Amino acid sequence: MTRLSNDWRRTHYTKDANESVTGKEVTVMGWIHEIRDLGGIVFVLIRDKKGILQLTAPTKETEPQLLEDIRKLRKESVIGLKGTVQESGKAPNGVEIIPTEIKIFSLANQPLPMDPTDKVKAEIDTRLDSRFLDLRRSSVSSIFKIKSKMLHTFRTFFESNDFLEINTPKLVASATEGGTELFPITYFEKEAFLGQSPQLYKQMMMSAGFDKVYEIAQIFRAEEHDTLRHLNEAISIDMEASFMDDVDVMKILNDLVQKVIINVKQNCKEELKTLEVDLETPEGHFEIVKYDDAVDMINSKDVPMEWGEDLSRAAEKALGDMMNGYYFLTEWPTEIKPFYAMPNEENPINSHAFDLMYKDLEISSGAMRVHQHDLLREKIAEKGLNPDAFGGYLKAFEYGMPPHAGWGLGADRFNMTLTGLENIRETVLFPRDRRRLTP
């Protein structure tokens, strides 16, 4: 096993060692994908981040020492290869490397805990137990290349629209928001929790005069749900903006979803092809369904739902069947939305809260917020929470809080809609669910 010495550096990724460098010597670095030893000729496929390249060694024309090294190789071992690029109609990409020297950096033990070449399928649980191997498959790494492009699009958009990136604490003192279960932790001599949402903090930044902020960060929820669309640790993309209402931030969300899709289609062609996804760019404004109308639509499909209830799973499915792609669900009843959602001025039983849905999946939810201190205090009490426990938060509303609005979007769920995946675990490197805490 050898170290990386000074004269060994990659000159080409596998996909760049093509016809354009025929006859030249190149150095590639990568993993052994497959070995086919035909006796008189040995083929070895080398894989890196960008593709697969064939090494071809006719035994009679290969140095005995080099040949011996090649025959020592095992699947998924890591090597460096120096060789000459040769055009050949018989090679997989039309070119192959005639080796002059190889360095074995790391031999892989056998048998492997799963097959990274897709010949024998493995279940998600097996795959997650050996995630590093699973991720060597292009069908899996493609998901994360798309996710990276998606996150990049959000950041670029926010930065170019004068949003400030913020980092709010994930260690919090109490479960003041109510609703969701939190993970308790020990914080020196006190009890603390992992943050469920940056909601309260990003609102406080409005009082700080930051005007437009965003945060892309982990959120933690201790719910015991065990479904294909819930995790206990997820990435939330949050934004909040002053002097805006729900309609303004819905417009931003609408634009962003379209921008992400356009960008992914443009920059992740190979990845989409690998995943066999044909992404459609939604045009113009997403359809808007008022909560009141949604209740009627759902009941028309014989799924019982009373006004004032949240959507059951059956209701989400029924509505999703009637809708096409992305749509907004608006004017939710005030009583089933959190205390910080602004009630409608004329008809306070309805609110300025909305959800962004993709078929039957909730992607994002947002609202115009309550910025009046006294009203907010009242609403906290109405939810059965103790306003005094919200001291630090409420204080920010007492000394000049602008009207504001914002949303939070589940990045992993959104990624599911881009990649066509049905299990949210697929879209997270190391998912944390009801049972899984490792690796």
Place this chain on the structure above:
RNA sequence: GCCCUGGUGGUGUAGGGGCUAUCAUGUGGGCCUGUCGAGCCCGCGACUCGGGUUCAAAUCCCGGCCAGGGCGCCA
């Protein structure tokens, strides 16, 4: 947390009271100069755990753990 279904070589599976436990892939060895899911020959490797029923349990029963599907919960 509830309901349903399941757990067999490294991986994916067949079988379903007494079998030498099926097949593929893999893996170790051998043959082969154009492989590309290479081919051929030989070998290796498994019944989730605990208890019970039975002459006999991988198989039936109970419980645990884990998984798949559905639901609930999800500011």
